[in-house]
Amino acid sequence: xxxxxxxxxxxxxxxxxxxxxxxxxxxxxxxxxxxxxxxxxxxxxxxxxxxxxxxxxxxxxxxxxxxxxxxxxxxxxxxxxxxxxxxxxxxxxxxxxxxxxxxxxxxxxxxxxxxxxxxxxxxxxxxxxxxxxxxxxxxxxxxxxxxxxxxxxxxxxxxxxxxxxxxxxxxxxxxxxxxxxxxxxxxxxxxxxxxxxxxxxxxxxxxxxxxxxxxxxxxxxxxxxxxxxxxxxxxxxxxxxxx
Amino acid sequence: xxxxxxxxxxxxxxxxxxxxxxxxxxxxxxxxxxxxxxxxxxxxxxxxxxxxxxxxxxxxxxxxxxxxxxxxxxxxxxxxxxxxxxxxxxxxxxxxxxxxxxxxxxxxxxxxxxxxxxxxxxxxxxxxxxxxxxxxxxxxxxxxxxxxxxxxxxxxxxxxxxxxxxxxxxxxxxxxxxxxxxxxxxxxxxxxxxxxxxxxxxxxxxxxxxxxxxxxxxxxxxxxxxxxxxxxxxxxxxxxxxxxxxxxxxxxxxxxxxxxxxxxxxxxxxxxxxxxxxxxxxxxxxxxxxxxxxxxxxxxxxxxxxxxxxxxxxxxxxxxxxxxxxxxxxxxxxxxxxx
Numbered sequence: 001x002x003x004x005x006x007x008x009x010x011x012x013x014x015x016x017x018x019x020x021x022x023x024x025x026x027x028x029x030x031x032x033x034x035x036x037x038x039x040x041x042x043x044x045x046x047x048x049x050x051x052x053x054x055x056x057x058x059x060x061x062x063x064x065x066x067x068x069x070x071x072x073x074x075x076x077x078x079x080x081x082x083x084x085x086x087x088x089x090x091x092x093x094x095x096x097x098x099x100x101x102x103x104x105x106x107x108x109x110x111x112x113x114x115x116x117x118x119x120x121x122x123x124x125x126x127x128x129x130x131x132x133x134x135x136x137x138x139x140x141x142x143x144x145x146x147x148x149x150x151x152x153x154x155x156x157x158x159x160x161x162x163x164x165x166x167x168x169x170x171x172x173x174x175x176x177x178x179x180x181x182x183x184x185x186x187x188x189x190x191x192x193x194x195x196x197x198x199x200x201x202x203x204x205x206x207x208x209x210x211x212x213x214x215x216x217x218x219x220x221x222x223x224x225x226x227x228x229x230x231x232x233x234x235x236x237x238x239x240x241x242x243x
Numbered sequence: 244x245x246x247x248x249x250x251x252x253x254x255x256x257x258x259x260x261x262x263x264x265x266x267x268x269x270x271x272x273x274x275x276x277x278x279x280x281x282x283x284x285x286x287x288x289x290x291x292x293x294x295x296x297x298x299x300x301x302x303x304x305x306x307x308x309x310x311x312x313x314x315x316x317x318x319x320x321x322x323x324x325x326x327x328x329x330x331x332x333x334x335x336x337x338x339x340x341x342x343x344x345x346x347x348x349x350x351x352x353x354x355x356x357x358x359x360x361x362x363x364x365x366x367x368x369x370x371x372x373x374x375x376x377x378x379x380x381x382x383x384x385x386x387x388x389x390x391x392x393x394x395x396x397x398x399x400x401x402x403x404x405x406x407x408x409x410x411x412x413x414x415x416x417x418x419x420x421x422x423x424x425x426x427x428x429x430x431x432x433x434x435x436x437x438x439x440x441x442x443x444x445x446x447x448x449x450x451x452x453x454x455x456x457x458x459x460x461x462x463x464x465x466x467x468x469x470x471x472x473x474x475x476x477x478x479x480x481x482x483x484x485x486x487x488x489x490x491x492x493x494x495x496x497x498x499x500x501x502x503x504x505x506x507x508x509x510x511x512x513x514x515x516x517x518x519x520x521x522x523x524x525x526x527x528x529x530x531x532x533x534x535x536x537x538x539x540x541x542x543x544x545x546x547x548x549x550x551x552x553x554x555x556x557x558x559x560x561x562x563x564x565x566x567x568x569x570x571x572x573x574x575x576x577x578x579x580x581x582x
Contacts, residue, residue: 027472053474067464067519081474
């Protein structure tokens with residue numbers, strides 16, 4: 001599979017289908033047993049750790065808070081790959097960090113400790129940290145997990161507004177449809193479909209991969225899905241129940 | 244800045260305190276006189292030889308050893324806490340002190356000759372390193388060092404070694420027991436200028452490396468996967484930190500015994516004061532550890548004079564209430580106590 005430069009690609013699939021694993025090969029947390037990952041024609045395994053961290057940024061789901069940093073200090077960690085190991089924060093670092101916090105609307109939380117934040121606020125801090133890395137590629141692993149509906153849309157439209165390439169694992173097919181240029185459907189570690197979301201997400205595909213019934217509301221250009229549990233014998237619940 | 248001044252003041256004060264009468268001014272003169280040649284008061288007979296000897300040969304070495312041990316243990320504790328990402332970690336968590344104790348107690352009980360002429364300090368150092376190596380090997384799996392396995396292996400091996408120490412202690416002559424206890428609880432009373440060399444080198448090297456790594460340490464706090472995504476090789480960094488913290492702890496323990504509490508609590512105090520960012524927290528930890536242990540040693544040899552209290556008893560007895568008080572104050576959430 002290929003992600004076009006500057007596009008937003010959604011990875012969807014049931015739990016355990018390999019979304020996170022695929023993403024982890026991209027930011028080098030695991031080495032693929034077969035195949036390679038290239039960014040801008042360059043094999044990511046051939047880069048040094050710091051080079052890779054200047055190429056691909058990750059917004060992880062959560063991070064431990066045994067030793068707590070403030071929001072600003074956490075976002076500043078995103079500047080680490082740009083520095084020699086020891087070095088002061090430059091005015092440019094501070095500007096980039098301020099900008100990242102403003103874009104994720106956490107500027108007023110700058111001095112709060114991470115442990116005191118809500119799940120949604122923490123998630124936005126993690127996004128700000130990834131933005132502060134200023135990489136051409138941004139990886140998001142279920143970015144909208146702890147967010148309320150308004151913040152889910154805010155986050156996705158913020159991501160949409162970025163210049164770089166975005167690869168995001170998403171659970172919500174409606175979000176994926178609305179904000180992704182293309183989607184990749186995974187099941188049991190394999191790609192089962194890829195393409196523009198409105199074409200890929202057919203009721204048939206959704207039933208086979210996710211095991212739920214989907215009805216399409218809205219028009220074909222901008223579909224909205226409603227889901228129902230699949231009837232145990234496979235018949236659609238819209239139909240008259242059998243005897 | 245404040246801590247640096249405090250350390251200098253403590254050097255002079257502890258030079259002046261003891262059974263031989265020396266004034267603060269004279270103590271200061273002796274310390275400066277030995278370091279800067281050609282000071283008039285060194286040769287004009289205003290200071291007795293006894294005073295000079297007491298300050299330069301007994302009080303100063305032990306004060307300096309207290310400072311080095313405090314700084315070293317505090318730094319090792321801070322590194323160990325971020326290495327295993329656990330606030331309860333301390334320099335002895337990998338069995339360093341229990342290993343050192345077995346070595347030292349063997350020398351005390353069986354005599355140096357039985358161990359091929361190994362001195363107590365050397366035996367303690369060997370024991371410390373052997374214990375660390377064993378823990379690292381036990382905790383290694385698939386080429387990675389998992390923090391949890393390291394802690395568990397360290398605790399288990401530490402308990403095993405402690406039982407050996409206890410058995411040796413209880414089965415030896417009564418006269419040896421006091422020396423064993425003094426080692427186990429830690430003391431700087433046997434310090435000489437030459438015994439300072441090892442800890443000094445270890446401390447200087449560790450401080451330099453830690454300063455270079457401060458930003459990576461911040462990154463390591465956020466988890467292995469996060470560290471990788473920020474360009475830090477977590478496993479390699481952890482291995483380096485382990486070696487450094489163990490060598491540092493080993494050199495300190497082999498000359499000063501198992502002084503407790505400093506390595507656990509001083510890093511937390513530093514975090515409460517300046518936050519968890521290592522670039523600010525490590526200098527405070529090192530200087531704070533030095534000042535804390537110098538103060539504790541001053542108390543150890545004064546409050547029950549002429550008897551001396553083992554340092555480890557004092558560090559815990561004075562340090563624990565202070566730490567608990569600080570923990571209850573506002574601002575403690577900076578150290579992750581807000582939850």
